[in-house]
Amino acid sequence: MNYAAIRHESTQDYCFCLQPGKFLFRLQTGKDDLRSVILHSRDKYLPLKIKDTRKATKMHRVASDGLRDYYEVTLEFQVVCLRYCFELEDMQGNRVFFSNTGFTSSIPEDTERLFDCPQTLREEECFHTPAWAANKVVYQIFPSRFASHKPVPDRLWYKAPIGPKDDLGGSLRGIIQRLSHIRDLGADVLYLTPIFYSHTTHKYDTIDYYRIDPSFGTEEDLTELVEKAHALGLRVILDGVFNHTSPEFFAFADLCKNGASSPYKDWYYVNDFPVRRLPGLHNYKCFGYFWGMPKLNLQCPAAAEYFTEVALHWLRRTGADGWRLDVADEISHHFWRNFRKAVKAEFPEALIVGEIWHHAPDFLQGDQWDSVMNYPFYRSVLDYVTGSGTASALLGTLGFQRGNIHSAAYPLLWNLIGSHDTARICHLCREDKNRHKLAAAIQLLTPGMPMIYYGDEVGMTGAKDPDCRRGMLWDEKRQDADMLSWYRGLLQLRKEVPALTQGRILSQCADDDTGLIRITRQLDGQEITLVFCAKEGSVELADLAGKTDLLTGKSFDGHIQGITALVLC
């Protein structure tokens, strides 16, 4: 038994409340190391002679990654404090008990040596995510290049924005006119990158958080957009840039002008005065290096309050459904805790999504964000479909996230295969449509909130920023109709077959030689087998022959040829 790989702590990371009276327990072990795991539990305070509350419950392996297996079980109880330990049996039949004091050959008689789960503490930590969000599909829009309200020559529209003031009429009005495209595609949520006043096309350097950028429209336009989106059943998520501001933002401008005597002295991290704004000679902390966007100090209560109010203001005024938060992992947990409290007090169903590029479970424990931009997913899918990573590595990432991320947040992860901050999936697949389609299939047929970057569905390409921000390809003649129909088919299937997102995994395997991944999920008696293949060549899957591929409606002949994705039923 790989003892060093076995992990459980009696903390919120491994033992959490799903709803009052219902608790999930998790245990990590070495991969393929154990034959069975049993959770032994009892009431801490009720003496056995009054009532024997002891209970043994089998745990299930719900996920694996390249190194570890993840076991879970749900218990229902009403006690002040539950005591528990684990019984582990390895493949050779050796049994040990794992409790708070380590490994023993039997359940410790001294109950103080067991793990503790104080019920009310766990219930207070209960992670409430918006009920509407689980497994819904997000569509990301870069407003300055999604839809113009005026005619624009193709030669300008279909190329990368060329820096500040490159305004081609992309606007909220334009988006309103194109809502049906998003609805017809089958998405559920619109996410707009920043729309507030700024000189750049991307607007991540906000000058005025209370003003819609005039090139994008007005507050009335935003309200209309949200209303019309809602009427179509679409939610709308805004983008909040609270890590840094434009140097022209009033507070920083005041600081530049008035130095140490500015009332906004504590809003930023300035080393000394006067403020120097020359790239490379900055004397303040900034986001990026060349951009010089000053980093906000949200330890300052006035600044923290200001930006929390900004978030509340737009939810109140427009009915928008939540915020995606830029560079959110460089802002303190303390700020996010208070931010969540303020937002959820008024808008309990608002969605809070943090931008973070790596695994960071500390933001997803119920008191900060509801979800994250899932870049680890992005990297693993990308590596897999482009051949720079293996099938087992992708399956490993999926398993790692399933096993490690809080179960309340897991179905809300924004699974992306590209964004305004990356080259487009089509480009990274070297325009190989099959690879692009495979990536989309993995993204859209798995649990979470897949985030489609505008235009991917019509085969848009583009290298890294700013090339990935070309104008949306509205010209139907230039759109990739086959890709669009692929996306629509995937999204329709996702809605029609809940087993894809909610089914439990019956079995899964990866073969790195053939690049093949198989995942079988089951829900309410329905069994669905996903087959992904990221390598050229021929593979035989005789045991699946005769099943129907729900994507094509055809019977599967048991042979795969090249890069493909199947949904067999």
Added chain:
Amino acid sequence: MNYAAIRHESTQDYCFCLQPGKFLFRLQTGKDDLRSVILHSRDKYLPLKIKDTRKATKMHRVASDGLRDYYEVTLEFQVVCLRYCFELEDMQGNRVFFSNTGFTSSIPEDTERLFDCPQTLREEECFHTPAWAANKVVYQIFPSRFASHKPVPDRLWYKAPIGPKDDLGGSLRGIIQRLSHIRDLGADVLYLTPIFYSHTTHKYDTIDYYRIDPSFGTEEDLTELVEKAHALGLRVILDGVFNHTSPEFFAFADLCKNGASSPYKDWYYVNDFPVRRLPGLHNYKCFGYFWGMPKLNLQCPAAAEYFTEVALHWLRRTGADGWRLDVADEISHHFWRNFRKAVKAEFPEALIVGEIWHHAPDFLQGDQWDSVMNYPFYRSVLDYVTGSGTASALLGTLGFQRGNIHSAAYPLLWNLIGSHDTARICHLCREDKNRHKLAAAIQLLTPGMPMIYYGDEVGMTGAKDPDCRRGMLWDEKRQDADMLSWYRGLLQLRKEVPALTQGRILSQCADDDTGLIRITRQLDGQEITLVFCAKEGSVELADLAGKTDLLTGKSFDGHIQGITALVLC
């Protein structure tokens, strides 16, 4: 390489701020699995072409337990965000790099695949513990049985309290008269179990938090006690019971009387009304089963505020130095976060110690408690000295705590070998003085805040509660003078030889056959070797012959005979 045992997350658990600009990084690996670990770091935002900020820093193995090695390194930097990964080399010379996306054969070129340490986020999480507390010695007093202000017959005093109203005159006045005993022993901190109004001798069922129990004295007595203790260089810690109250506490009494219409309805967890107080038929959550002490619901803001105010009140009124908090692990993190904020805002140097019987790092991250009652230490020392646990198990616990607990809290852990809630160490050692002395040596010669339970130093015995709460043995003829001199010697050595508490471990080993533990620490060129032996029999330690045993002043002849402790220099 045991990949599944390798752990690091870019969270506060593994990467934390020691002081602005100074950061500690931790990595866990399988035991004895690696030859070297190097931390590779670079500025996230400063491009290499502007300045090459890359740096490689060797990490050191600072602790081990039975399963894992713990590596650490301290880095100083001033950046917005640091990126990093680890280079691991195993015993066969195989090298891999461990970053946010797992294991690779070289440092990932895509810097987004590295771990992130956002400097300001980590600095905001900085764990400030009271500067006065590290490695200081606590003396725990059970006030109703420590010192009486009136003559009491021995036959009453020297036996277990027999339940409610068993008042023998133990009081604050009595403690004041005995302060010199504590000072002469060499302790630094007095911790008093509860002293507020209650009918029991233990007073863990508080009736009035604003009133000193009349049998113990008055507020003036407490103020005088704190003043006189301070004059002797002793700190004073009070005991706060905020998990539950006496059923006679005004709020619960009101609830019993007025039911659902009581303004204190939300202060407790009552299932239905009227409240039933019969043991076994309680219709409210309570601490314990037979006792029926109602559990407080500190989710209720009014209740939370009430008890936070209680804590502030007594610090303000008496100058006491902090609180030990009863059953603190069954109260929410949310309450403790606010509690800490309120207490530290007014009393930044106040000590906050939670009672918890197991490892729970989530309370010791800087935003809740400063320290805990270290029961895992208690269990391991006890197991070792009584022979029910091994030498390596004890060394394992010490290493586990060193490797896992936040470095700001580690020197503040209340290391105990007995308390008012356990049988006395003397009793558990079956009155074997050598075993008791060994336990005291381990307790008093290691880092942390050893907590001496009153009377252990004069050889008091007693089975579990209430027998462990007999009157303090003041009769010098009945005191174990040898034990007292052992304790005094240990405490004197602890003060004179900072290497014992602050020295880094040069080497350590445990031998389960002979029951031998050796730990060599070094500080400022001074090397100290601790030798503990928990088994009868003869052991030769030739390499240590000739060194001086600082406890006896004698030269060590290289032979150990039976259960003993040595401090060799």
